[in-house]
Amino acid sequence: MFGIRSWHLSLGLFAAGLMVGGWLVANGDRVSTAMREIRASFGVSTAYAQEAKAKPSPVKASARNFYAPNSEDLGPDEIRLIACGTGMPTARPKQAASCWLFELGNGDKFLFDVGTGSAERIAALQIPYNYLDKLFLSHLHTDHFGDLDALFVGGALAGRQKPLRVWGPSGETPERGTKYALEHLRKALTWDLDGRKGLTDPRGYFLDVTEFDYRGKNQVVYQENGVTIRSFPAIHSLDGPVSFSLEWNGFKVVFGGDTYPNKWFDEYAKDADLAIHEAFIAVPDMIKKFKFTPQSALLVGTQIHTAPEAFGKVMSRIKPRMAVAYHFFNDYDTSPAIYEGIRTTYDGPLSLAIDYMVWNITKDDIRVRMAAVDEDVWPPQATEKPQLPDLSSRIPYTAEIAGGRLDVKAENQIIYDAINKQYGLNEKQD
Ligand SMILES: [Zn+2]
Ligand SMILES: [Zn+2]
Numbered sequence: 233m234f235g236i237r238s239w240h241l242s243l244g245l246f247a248a249g250l251m252v253g254g255w256l257v258a259n260g261d262r263v264s265t266a267m268r269e270i271r272a273s274f275g276v277s278t279a280y281a282q283e284a285k286a287k288p289s290p291v292k293a294s295a296r297n298f299y300a301p302n303s304e305d306l307g308p309d310e311i312r313l314i315a316c317g318t319g320m321p322t323a324r325p326k327q328a329a330s331c332w333l334f335e336l337g338n339g340d341k342f343l344f345d346v347g348t349g350s351a352e353r354i355a356a357l358q359i360p361y362n363y364l365d366k367l368f369l370s371h372l373h374t375d376h377f378g379d380l381d382a383l384f385v386g387g388a389l390a391g392r393q394k395p396l397r398v399w400g401p402s403g404e405t406p407e408r409g410t411k412y413a414l415e416h417l418r419k420a421l422t423w424d425l426d427g428r429k430g431l432t433d434p435r436g437y438f439l440d441v442t443e444f445d446y447r448g449k450n451q452v453v454y455q456e457n458g459v460t461i462r463s464f465p466a467i468h469s470l471d472g473p474v475s476f477s478l479e480w481n482g483f484k485v486v487f488g489g490d491t492y493p494n495k496w497f498d499e500y501a502k503d504a505d506l507a508i509h510e511a512f513i514a515v516p517d518m519i520k521k522f523k524f525t526p527q528s529a530l531l532v533g534t535q536i537h538t539a540p541e542a543f544g545k546v547m548s549r550i551k552p553r554m555a556v557a558y559h560f561f562n563d564y565d566t567s568p569a570i571y572e573g574i575r576t577t578y579d580g581p582l583s584l585a586i587d588y589m590v591w592n593i594t595k596d597d598i599r600v601r602m603a604a605v606d607e608d609v610w611p612p613q614a615t616e617k618p619q620l621p622d623l624s625s626r627i628p629y630t631a632e633i634a635g636g637r638l639d640v641k642a643e644n645q646i647i648y649d650a651i652n653k654q655y656g657l658n659e660k661q662d
Contacts, residue, residue: 370489
């Protein structure tokens with residue numbers, strides 16, 4: 233039988249030019265206990281079992297047990313979930329903040345949250361941006377929508393040729409709602425958006441915002457193409473935050489935004505195939521490693537968020553096929569406290585999420601792996617032919633600034649001549 237450790241080793245050898253979640257590689261012992269437990273609950277995956285049986289060959293590749301983006305078809309009855317952010321508002325290289333991508337076998341893709349740092353993780357998955365046009369926000373903390381500007385503008389530049397559709401909750405007052413936040417984000421981007429006019433395909437630089445009532449209980453906020461997404465309230469910081477469920481093809485997956493354990497999640501997440509819910513950093517680590525005062529640590533770690541012990545209680549009541557915990561710094565020295573806290577109240581299938589963790593959900597299996605991503609990734613091919621910009625929409629420099637140009641026309645003309653010749657064009661310099 234191949235153990236998790238040998239998987240780490242083979243990944244390590246493979247890793248020239250690739251990167252995997254460093255936590256798994258660097259801290260195999262702790263994680264492998266948790267991962268083995270996951271595997272024990274669901275049996276060993278087919279590829280894994282075949283590899284274990286096959287005779288090793290000096291010339292043939294072994295089956296791999298990681299997810300390489302853009303290399304696997306999705307079955308018609310399958311959901312692939314990828315963690316694009318599992319961390320905290322405090323930025324760190326290892327973990328972006330909350331962001332989750334669901335890919336369905338019917339071709340639909342949905343992003344839930346786009347926390348700070350997550351746009352880079354999304355890019356690493358090599359998905360054409362026209363397919364990444366649907367975003368659901370659980371609430372308006374920056375660790376849940378802080379990379380919206382990067383997804384919005386960067387996504388348009390990288391091939392999203394349509395508006396970015398965003399669904400998010402209202403607030404107790406209009407100023408605390410999603411519509412207000414995004415209208416003002418767009419205003420903050422005035423210089424950015426004006427400066428792009430007339431230079432590239434203009435179609436992606438629009439936000440299409442749907443604000444729904446945060447108080448809705450299991451209300452339908454989206455229903456298209458056989459997919460139903462519902463929202464229900466969460467209890468976190470102020471009125472406004474929500475959680476979501478997504479139903480499709482007999483599956484139910486649930487994404488819990490930040491919350492104190494609440495009765496709505498308890499009711500509407502019941503019997504989910506997979507349930508994502510926050511489990512906050514253990515209070516002693518918040519004091520020791522995060523430098524919180526004990527008073528603040530108790531308040532934030534148990535009253536504004538869900539402590540690991542409380543997460544376990546939630547999951548032992550709703551009994552998902554797979555419970556996914558996130559919203560903590562998942563390190564070799566902090567994850568044991570999370571794991572042990574959860575295990576005081578829950579003994580079912582569990583993933584302690586880290587960025588680039590991947591779940592393939594089918595009717596009879598939930599396979600958990602890590603993605604191995606290419607750090608040198610470029611934007612994928614756009615799904616439609618780019619539209620040429622309307623040159624007349626360019627906003628000119630003032631004469632004072634335009635007059636400051638050095639004369640490099642001759643140098644640039646060489647580039648123009650070469651490209652015009654290669655592509656049969658007759659483009660001219662400004
Ligand atoms: Zn929050
Ligand atoms: Zn948060």
